[in-house]
Amino acid sequence: MVAPDGENGPRSWLRCYRCWSQNLEIQVHYEGIHRVDPDTGERGEVVDELQEAVVQCLDCMHDQPHLGFSDGRILPIEDRWERMVTGTPWVASCTVTVDADEVDTCSGPDAGDALSYAAFGDHGTREFFTHVRFHKHAEDEITVHLLVELYARSAEEASVVLQDASRGVLAITSLAEESRPPAAVDDPHA
Numbered sequence: 303m304v305a306p307d308g309e310n311g312p313r314s315w316l317r318c319y320r321c322w323s324q325n326l327e328i329q330v331h332y333e334g335i336h337r338v339d340p341d342t343g344e345r346g347e348v349v350d351e352l353q354e355a356v357v358q359c360l361d362c363m364h365d366q367p368h369l370g371f372s373d374g375r376i377l378p379i380e381d382r383w384e385r386m387v388t389g390t391p392w393v394a395s396c397t398v399t400v401d402a403d404e405v406d407t408c409s410g411p412d413a414g415d416a417l418s419y420a421a422f423g424d425h426g427t428r429e430f431f432t433h434v435r436f437h438k439h440a441e442d443e444i445t446v447h448l449l450v451e452l453y454a455r456s457a458e459e460a461s462v463v464l465q466d467a468s469r470g471v472l473a474i475t476s477l478a479e480e481s482r483p484p485a486a487v488d489d490p491h492a
């Protein structure tokens with residue numbers, strides 16, 4: 303758990319990881335199946351439910367994959383928020399080689415997402431900015447050539463994050479630090 307105050311409190315993580323704006327919005331999609339109370343007609347006991355939430359910054363319009371939603375409030379995602387909020391963007395040119403079976407589709411409009419997911423799982427589609435440059439087939443394997451932008455506090459951390467997220471054999475050909483996007487104008491932390 304995160305303490306309500308202090309340096310791990312909401313003021314440190316409840317903001318956009320790119321521009322530090324606190325002008326956030328949440329989109330919640332809820333699907334639920336409930337019992338119906340036969341006397342009152344009220345919605346009752348939950349049979350099944352599915353909730354998806356995406357937090358977005360209203361200043362730079364980016365999704366906030368370091369923030370989750372649970373029990374009516376936004377919470378930081380451990381192991382991710384500190385790196386993303388206090389880190390800087392790193393751009394890696396890399397390849398990931400996976401079994402061809404891991405790739406749902408490698409042509410058509412969904413190919414980019416499918417190849418990004420095969421290479422880096424949810425990190426590839428939700429956290430990193432992933433651009434698939436091209437891919438090559440070799441026997442039963444596919445090598446995906448990508449440009450990836452991710453947030454980290456050092457080159458070492460960026461490499462470790464890429465390594466941990468990789469679902470195949472990762473080779474990093476270059477890794478360079480970019481400058482952070484400008485902070486939001488009304489940011490009280492600037």
Ligand SMILES: [Zn+2]
Nearest residue numbers: 318321359362
């Ligand atoms: Zn922002």
